[in-house]
Amino acid sequence: MTFWSPSGRTVVCGIIGDPIEHTLSPVMHNAAFRDKGIDYLYLPFRVKSERVGEAVVGMKALNIKGLNVTIPHKVTVMKYLDKIDSVAEKIGAVNTIVNGNDVLTGYNTDASGFLQALLDRGIDPAGKKVVILGAGGASRAISFILAERGAYLTIFNRAVNFKRVKDLADRISQISTSEIQALELNRENLERVLDDADILVNATSVGMSPDINETPVAYGLLKSGLVVFDIIYNPVKTRLIKEAEMAGAITINGIDMLVWQGALAFEKWTEQKAPVNLMKIEVTKALEGNEK
16 A cells, blocks of 8 residues: 655645534545645644634745635635635635735635536526525525526525625625525425425525434425525435435535535646546545444
């Protein structure tokens, strides 16, 4: 067996967040680097909110080629970058940084990764009625890319945080001609809107491990032919996904979005085509191992 170890020529990439212990990004990226035979290494870095600026500026001093950015730094990180891609600027969040000759550029591959996950299944959201649950950072990216694609959006959030979803709907409406509405998340509103919806996206944490018996949508509201995309990837099959399958819906789990956003970041750092299938296999194996 041949063992690899980093050297002075190794190109370093990584991910910053807090917490960071749960991340699966090193699993898929390091497998992808080895598959391509390139001398890259991907590492997780736990960075506290008050030290984000130091971490990002340190990319130049340490010659770190690229970073992914996860919760809770996707918005804060923007003010420390030299350039921001127009899509990330419109979304208002960055999840990927590229260091090109000491110029740090921020991108949002969450949005394009979500869209690619749909297209990869032969589903084009253009002209479709899409229901999105949640109004956090993930919902912001997903809502933007769907509106840009020409989908009609209804974004739900809990009453206690309704201002957040209203602000999100207003923001998307300002940069898109798509029809956008914001509603309070309750059974009555869900039942009315889901009746003729084409796609349902869960962009909340409801159903995530360890709370695997929770679901944001009651089984009786799901229907055959509905596309149900749950961006949660742990567990691999949430209760929402399981019940959607029982109802005859078309389902997509969070692994697809995780892998595609990672693949797009990989391509920006390496300028090589990402081995998407391998990345998905490695992430799935790691998750299934965790569930045992």
